[in-house]
Amino acid sequence: MDRIRGLSHLIYLSFIPLFCGLIYTQLFRYYRYQRLSDLNSIRIIGLDIPRGTIFDRNGRVLVKDRPCFNLYFVPFDLKNPQKASSILAPVINIPQEKIESVFRKDCPNPFEQQSLKRDLNEREVAFVEEKGEQLSGIFIQVGLKRDYKLGKKAAHLLGYLGEVSPEELQKKKLKGERIKAGDLVGKEGVEKVFDPLLKGKRGGIRAETDARGHKVRILGKKESSPGNSIILTIDRSIQESSAENLGGYRGSVVVMDPRNGEILALVSKPSFDPDDIDPYLFHPGRPFFNRAIKGCYPPGSIYKIITELSALKKGVITPTDKLECKGELEVQEGKRIRLFHCWVDRETEEYKQHGWIDINTALPQSCNIFFGQVGLMVGARGLLSYGKRFGLGSPTGIDLPGEKAGSIPPPRLSGGALNLSIGQGALLVTPIQLVSLIATIANGGNIWQPEVIKEIVDPLGNEILSFAPHLRGSIFIPEEDLSLLKEGLYNVVEQGTGRNSKVTGLSISGKTGTAQIAKAELELPTHGAFICYAPRENPIISLCVFLDTASSAEAALIAGRILKDIFFPEENE
Amino acid sequence: MNKKKIDWLLLLITILLVLLGIVLIYSASCGIKTELSNLASRQTVWMAIGIFLLFLFIALPYRNLRKASYPLYLFSLLLLLLVLLIGKGRAGSSRWLTFGGFYFQPSEFAKLIFILVAARYLADIGKKVKRFFFLIPYFLLVGIPFLLILKQPNLGTALVLLPISLGILWTAGIRKKHLTFLIAIGFLSSPILWFTVLKDYQRARLLVFINPNADPLGSGYNVIQSKIAIGSGGLFGKGFLRGTQSHLAFLPEYHTDFIFCVLAEEWGFIGGIVLLFLYSLFLKSLIRIATSTSEPFARLVATGITVMFASHIFINIGMTLGMLPVAGLPLPFLSYGGSSLLIFLIAVGIVLNIKKKETMF
Structure with a gap:
């Protein structure tokens, strides 16, 4: 063959x-x-991956990478880990045992550098450089440090960076992202949601090193390239003002443009430091919990807005009808009689008696008896379904991670019309839903999806993607009902329960809400909330202040201060 | 019947190579502390199963293989489809099917089945192989598994089908102008392959082959480390278990695709030459059996198997020396891996069977 x-x-x-x-x-x-x-002697030295910058709506920097010095070691080159850790421990403020355990950690490639401490200060850098002879395999390299310009003031909104967890690693790999253990990824907030966009491409150096593990010759280098930048709808000044005015309260502030759903500020407290999260990990106040979108609270008297609109729509009451408030009301509930109260006046420490009032007085006075009777006429089913139509009970769709839906229960489990009419019972809403509610009133019926992102730009500054406002739905409110409600909301601030928010020269309309965490009779603390929009005639700002344990009067005070900062910024200087 | 004669030299070399493989795997894995430490003993189990299968295939009348070739071919296509649907994988590819804790690579199996079916078809058409029209079904026979394996993606195994199919065609008597035409078509269509079928990492590997410094962290690194391991072995090597490069987990695939580095580092140039010599003796035995068989099917099967072994040896060692792109093909008998070892041993069993048959005449 x-x-x-x-x-x-x-x-x-x-x-x-x-x-x-x-x-x-x-x-x-x-x-x-x-x-x-x-x-x-061949070492791989990974370079930090530059992330995109995050800007506010006016192009002011919120988060940006800055160069820093990082301390690395190559496991293979550690000739004497005990000695090295004993030299380092006192200087870099990490206990010797901890350093040793980091040295001993299993790693897939003993020739690849591992991080020991990031962002060294000048003294630490000088020390390590000086002791270089005794620290074989340990070296300093220029890296990148995320610089959060607003620190704690925008921690929940912007998020923070942390080492990727094994679960995240698995998930991201499945999605086809190039990522490996030890990489920093965005956790929480904008950093998390837009992590794939912000993240740049990894670069690295392959170098030949001498016996002490110091670079002698670079054999190959791949430049790392930065990720895309993001322009947010946030206004840095409003964000700062909101955080400062919220002060030491536990709670949240959300500011939104009622004309398009753009979020101007979003604050949750207690907060954490995105540059150094460790001290906050075991804080009892749940500082990582973003109350603005995850906190589910009873809406309290704010729900009277819904009660009023549904009653007017159903025609169970007219603008001129009057009902009497004697401070209490006997209601037949099944076989027993329940005594229903108006709210307690702080000065007299007695139940408020409003007498014969119409709806125009009842709303500013937030009369429970009036709205209770109205609510009974509307019925639980009507009160609930009207709330649903405003988007309560379902997530608003804000582009931040972990938003909760709150809860609009079925009528049978709702706690009854009487409770619902004043926002008690089994209702739960989030602050972001409340700001969406007041924005919908302010703009006359449009439900905008709250958005924090405006635009994505590549590292050269070219626009890649821009986000138009998204209308989630709309609700028809008859003109006369709307103007009646708006009149009432204006009076809440002018002469009613929201007086604290008054700002000279600005017309504000709003509604207070005080919800019982448990029974008010037990003298337990209450949630205090205030939602509002301004100016009255042509609203450009809608706002929700929700305090975990405080009165609605305090919430109104905070709201007023924030509005003053927004509309009259020069007066503060 | 007692004239049956087994080619003892071939069998001896085969077993010698598998044992050498186990020794090298032991050396490559003894520096690793994790779950990979018992690789050598697992490979020993695979060897035992493989040698059993080898003798089973010597005993089986190979005409049965001829009869079963089409059903087996369909079955292998089915397995390849299954891999694409539910396969387990790593690094972005899915190559394995798993049952009862065992991983199994259908592409290895498909490679051998393809040789049977190709030989069967060409043996069936006989002299008509000279007419181009009769080659078209043959292209389908090779094309379908080729694309399915490429899709996994497993570039190495897919590409190795090409020399095998051409070798069988050539032996069957294809016209030279047809063959030239086919090779020309192959070269012309490769840009299409580049842009449509290849994954990013595969393109990266090929680019890195041209310039290893293009991706210092990725596949370029593997090649450099592999060359350092081989080069630092020198004439006599560093000695058994004393290789430094291969013990330090420079490469994730030292015990599989880069096993040659372990040999070359520890036993040096001498070891490398001895291995090449063993392989050439091995191939020589296969070729002798192929030439001395008059029955067309058997001859084509023997040729196909010979080309398969030769391609694996050439591509794998060429890759570790940095002369060919990183393709991910095992080195016959030496690389760790159950599926490939079993298939290689079964292939030897089939050839020995042919030899046994042939001596009866």
């Missing part, structure tokens, strides 16, 4: 290049490779 013979020649011939390859690699190049092998 000639053909097989021909084939066999080809096969034998194919051994010749392999033979030559062996001669060349093992005999001619032996000394070079032997030296490289003896030193075990």
